[in-house]
Amino acid sequence: MAKYVLEMQGINKSFGVPVLKDVDFKLKKGEVHALIGGNGAGKSTLMKIMTGVYTKDAGRILVEGSEKNIRNTHDARKYGIGMIFQELSLVQTMTVAENIYLGDEVVVNGFRDAKFMNRQAKEVLEELGIEVDPQTKVDSLSVGLSQMVEISKAVAKDAKILVFDEPTASLSEAETRQLFKMIEELKEKGVSIVYISHRMSEIMEIADSLTVLRDGAVVHTGAIADIDLDGIITHMIGGAANKKFDWVERKYDEKGEDILTVEHLRVNEKISDISFSLKKGEILGFAGLMGSGRTEILETLFGLTKKQAGSIKLKGKELNLKSTKDAVREGLALIPEDRRKKGLVLIHSLKANAILPIVGKLRTKGIFIDEKRANKLAEDNVRELNVRTDGIHKRINLLSGGNQQKIVIAKWLNVHPEVMMLDEPTAGVDVGAKAEIIDLIRGFADTGKGVLFVSSELTELMAVCDRIIVLYDGKITGELNRRDMNTEVELQHAIQQK
Numbered sequence: 273m274a275k276y277v278l279e280m281q282g283i284n285k286s287f288g289v290p291v292l293k294d295v296d297f298k299l300k301k302g303e304v305h306a307l308i309g310g311n312g313a314g315k316s317t318l319m320k321i322m323t324g325v326y327t328k329d330a331g332r333i334l335v336e337g338s339e340k341n342i343r344n345t346h347d348a349r350k351y352g353i354g355m356i357f358q359e360l361s362l363v364q365t366m367t368v369a370e371n372i373y374l375g376d377e378v379v380v381n382g383f384r385d386a387k388f389m390n391r392q393a394k395e396v397l398e399e400l401g402i403e404v405d406p407q408t409k410v411d412s413l414s415v416g417l418s419q420m421v422e423i424s425k426a427v428a429k430d431a432k433i434l435v436f437d438e439p440t441a442s443l444s445e446a447e448t449r450q451l452f453k454m455i456e457e458l459k460e461k462g463v464s465i466v467y468i469s470h471r472m473s474e475i476m477e478i479a480d481s482l483t484v485l486r487d488g489a490v491v492h493t494g495a496i497a498d499i500d501l502d503g504i505i506t507h508m509i510g511g512a513a514n515k516k517f518d519w520v521e522r523k524y525d526e527k528g529e530d531i532l533t534v535e536h537l538r539v540n541e542k543i544s545d546i547s548f549s550l551k552k553g554e555i556l557g558f559a560g561l562m563g564s565g566r567t568e569i570l571e572t573l574f575g576l577t578k579k580q581a582g583s584i585k586l587k588g589k590e591l592n593l594k595s596t597k598d599a600v601r602e603g604l605a606l607i608p609e610d611r612r613k614k615g616l617v618l619i620h621s622l623k624a625n626a627i628l629p630i631v632g633k634l635r636t637k638g639i640f641i642d643e644k645r646a647n648k649l650a651e652d653n654v655r656e657l658n659v660r661t662d663g664i665h666k667r668i669n670l671l672s673g674g675n676q677q678k679i680v681i682a683k684w685l686n687v688h689p690e691v692m693m694l695d696e697p698t699a700g701v702d703v704g705a706k707a708e709i710i711d712l713i714r715g716f717a718d719t720g721k722g723v724l725f726v727s728s729e730l731t732e733l734m735a736v737c738d739r740i741i742v743l744y745d746g747k748i749t750g751e752l753n754r755r756d757m758n759t760e761v762e763l764q765h766a767i768q769q770k
């Protein structure tokens with residue numbers, strides 16, 4: 273038997289500029305192999321070559337010791353290689369079983385054998401410890417369960433190698449635990465897993481080995497047991513300064529004026545009475561589990577959802593937002609959780625996205641905009657946020673995930689809002705860039721503006737916020753001053769209501 277279930281040798285890929293340079297990658301049977309690196313390092317590209325989405329310019333791919341030609345995703349599937357995408361590919365209106373067997377339905381006498389498929393699907397789901405009725409429609413499942421169905425689908429198709437790209441980005445803590453249990457079960461079945469994530473704690477917990485990419489080249493590969501967190505980060509960012517995000521006490525007038533006052537806000541039945549205020553220059557965090565109401569509150573403050581009752585005042589002025597346009601005009605900005613759906617126009621260039629909310633201000637005559645100013649602005653954004661791109665005219669969906677997120681943030685910084693709301697702003701962003709984003713947020717608040725910050729990463733909340741409000745099931749259940757907190761554990765307890 274071959275030593276490796278899959279081997280990639282000397283892989284090269286260029287999109288005009290070289291993105292992968294002589295990359296070697298070796299995967300053993302039944303291991304979880306973490307693939308890590310900064311934004312734009314080439315992780316997704318390497319995996320897209322492995323799964324047949326892209327073709328390589330040069331190099332060899334061996335599956336169980338023999339060279340294979342993977343020209344498309346069909347070829348990859350034939351060799352048992354599958355990818356679980358961040359944007360799941362399930363058909364929402366179909367049942368779990370129908371999704372699992374989509375494309376290779378069991379047909380008897382010209383009819384789809386639903387009974388048989390349900391039975392088979394049940395077996396696969398049970399084997400992986402997933403509690404869901406195969407006849408449930410997918411649109412009624414949580415993100416976590418949908419992802420598990422997606423994985424079952426791959427397993428039912430006999431995947432021997434599965435690639436997970438940031439699988440926990442939109443999962444709750446409990447769902448993440450479930451996913452990890454499932455990964456253990458997959459390992460026992462002999463499935464090999466490539467695991468891409470920026471969450472180092474997860475990697476230390478779940479991976480057996482790792483490969484670190486930097487600027488398209490492998491800079492380290494080996495067992496997890498032989499390296500610690502600092503070692504990984506050093507490989508990732510090379511000689512660059514290792515920016516940590518320690519909390520620094522910020523100066524703002526805690527007894528000063530409110531920039532935003534929210535009283536008895538009612539969003540829906542569950543989130544029915546929210547009151548809080550934000551001071552000028554303050555960074556206020558919202559902590560809570562998925563479903564605690566964090567995102568809904570921000571969306572209501574941004575006019576995406578109409579409030580049912582209560583009052584929202586910005587600098588003393590009562591706001592009655594009818595749309596997000598109203599919100600932007602009044603001085604509010606929201607960096608949404610799901611950047612691909614809500615934050616960017618994917619077919620447009622980096623520059624067009626960066627200037628989008630201020631196009632009006634850049635107009636010179638009629639429909640013409642001041643191209644010089646627009647270019648300068650986009651170029652400044654690229655420099656200040658350290659965006660990895662070969663130019664401001666590149667189409668935004670060709671940028672790596674983390675770099676897309678930086679542009680979403682830049683776009684709203686360009687508006688100079690009074691209050692900036694950020695919902696999981698650093699999901700998918702590498703450690704170096706996280707520190708840069710946190711610095712930018714601090715700098716923004718330092719100018720006397722306000723920030724509302726939602727994150728599931730407690731380390732991050734602890735690093736950036738002056739004060740943290742805890743939400744549970746649509747209600748404010750606590751308020752913590754960062755100054756009085758010593759460890760993340762205190763926040764964790766408050767969130768879990770223990």
Ligand SMILES: Nc1ncnc2c1ncn2[C@@H]1O[C@H](COP(=O)(O)OP(=O)(O)OP(=O)(O)O)[C@@H](O)[C@H]1O
Pocket residue numbers: 287291309310311312313314315316317318660661670671672673674675700
């Ligand atoms: N289809 C494409 N056309 C042009 N350039 C591309 C294309 N796909 C990827 N790139 C470029 O290749 C580089 C590597 O991107 P890739 O998505 O592999 O990075 P990554 O390591 O997955 O980053 P992240 O962690 O931010 O998702 C980036 O500079 C990106 O802009």
